[in-house]
Amino acid sequence: MEETSNRQRNACWERPDSTRRLMIQGAISAGLAAIGLPAVAGSSRAATAPDTGKWPKDAFAQKSEADAIKVLYGKQPQASDQVKLDAPEIAENGAVVPVAVSTSLPDVTSISIVVSQNPFPLAASYPIPAGTAAMVSNRLKMAKTSNVIALVESGGKLFSATKEVKVTVGGCGG
Amino acid sequence: MASTIRIRAVADGDTTVVQALVQHPMDSGFVKDAQGNFIPPHYIEVMEFAHAGKTVFTAFWGPAVAKDPYIKFSFKGAQKGEDLTVSWVDNKGAADSLVGKVQ
């Protein structure tokens, strides 16, 4: 257990905080400002719901990894070490697996994540507009131990990174 | 009713790092309830983030996204105090949206 993260963790708690305002500023990871309740303006429901027309229905319906990639991108991915896939060795729980994808490849137009052993391998897909960073972090569900494949479309070509994530149930007998 | 969306957008120079958490069951359709019947699929399909009228991020999700889904991304061109509109719609047509402030 490296010492630094403990220090960071403990520093957050030992901070002599006289008035513990509800909007606690002591965000756990240093980078974040408010952890408490969101400093959110009133929520207006006027904004129109997003258009589901663009939702890649067929790609999400595919039952194999290869088909999902073919339907979504129409081309084969090429493994690249410029695609960084951050996923755990052993998922603490298959229901909530933190997975992050980032890349240094130029003009990225889409990032997707496929879990090959899931009943429907395509898990999530993110079109990346200009001005948006080629980085996304999300939490996925995994049915069982499987390869997780990060796909990045850059300059019209498809690149990928793959990592196996082990998933088993936890806990005692029952 | 409190919104189902929690958002935290923090401007750091020209880049705004956005995190969002949505209260949604994201049922995959493969899980059984206590009586042994399958809980039907019920998940968010599209979630969009817009700033100054332009879509800055879109998420296409399927049944493999975790319950109470979380997303983190970053984009350029927003200043502190500006609005960021978030909206989602699921496969049953339910929807919700929220206007958050960049901090």
Place this chain on the structure above:
Amino acid sequence: MIRAMSLAIALSYLWRAVAFAGEPVNPDADFKAFRDYFTKRFPKVSLNDFVNGPYSMDADLRKQWEEIDAFPPYQFAVDKGKEMFETPFRNGKTYGDCFPNRGIGIRQNYPYFDTKSGEVITLDVAINQCRAANGEQPFDYNKDDMAALTAYMAYTSRGKPFDIKIPDDPRALAAYQKGEQYFYTRRGQLNFSCASCHVQNPGRHIRTEVLAPALGIMAALPIYRSEWGGMGTTSRRLTSCNSQVRAVPLEPEDELYRDVEYYLSYMSNGLPVSGPGARP
């Protein structure tokens, strides 16, 4: 036949009482031995970090936890708990009127031994007592309402060191020892005690999960478990542990559950509240 049976049971209780009389109950000595055991066994884990349970034991799990905890799924429970906490009862009063310091930042003092009723009172029981005193229906000890409220009250106490007291009252000592006994008693067809996992095997894997050390194990409650996809109160955690070793759980907030929470919280004195927690 029945008379012989009840005689046997009566004898066993008598015999049990005799066994207790022989052993002087010394919580301070227990506290010191308990603390030494864990700090010597895990020298690299800083004292305050024990409250992070499995995440103080496993670097890979900790990384996943820190990512999830940055924007935690229990956020909704805390928000709902805050809303409930501030919503007045039908008679106009609120929870703040029942608790010291208006109920903010007090989780570290629970459970306490109530010398009037002669029983251990946990935060969950105190909440239902407050509701009853104000003419409201009690909450189910396993369900989300109680989890949301206790999540908010724990949230307002984060970082405050546990401060559990054992008053100079033989009934308090008896409750403490019944809690200790429960903690070390093997039960269920799998014949495990709480200590089998949380004293003899912390840091080891039980399939994917890493066992938490008993030191500071109550600090993170109530917990949002990915496995449950929802918040869990102390009762939900204890009853699920029971059924996993194939022991029929007792009623939620049964006297023995409150006693074991009393014992374990006393052992965590000085450690910071870390609830509500996110766990696998």
Place this chain on the structure above:
Amino acid sequence: MRKLLPLVALLFSAGLSSPAWSAPADDYQAAYAKAEVAIRQADALKNQWTTTLSELAAAKKAADAGDFDAAVAHARQAEALANASIAQAKEQESAWTKAVIR
């Protein structure tokens, strides 16, 4: 003669426990009742096992379906499990102190 004794004992006890002429339903009722006594005692000691109750339920289910052989077997298993949990509770009443961190 000595060799015969265990054989005779075995025959004698088998004869007693399930006399051929009593109806299977009565066997089931008897076995179920014995299981319930042990289960009540395990409850009194706050040490019931989940598998005891599932065996008892299986016994009732089998009896309702008319399969009394299975019902008796499940009821006996329930009683055995209940007795095991009683023994566990009694043994632990002193054994727990050995596990305490000193």
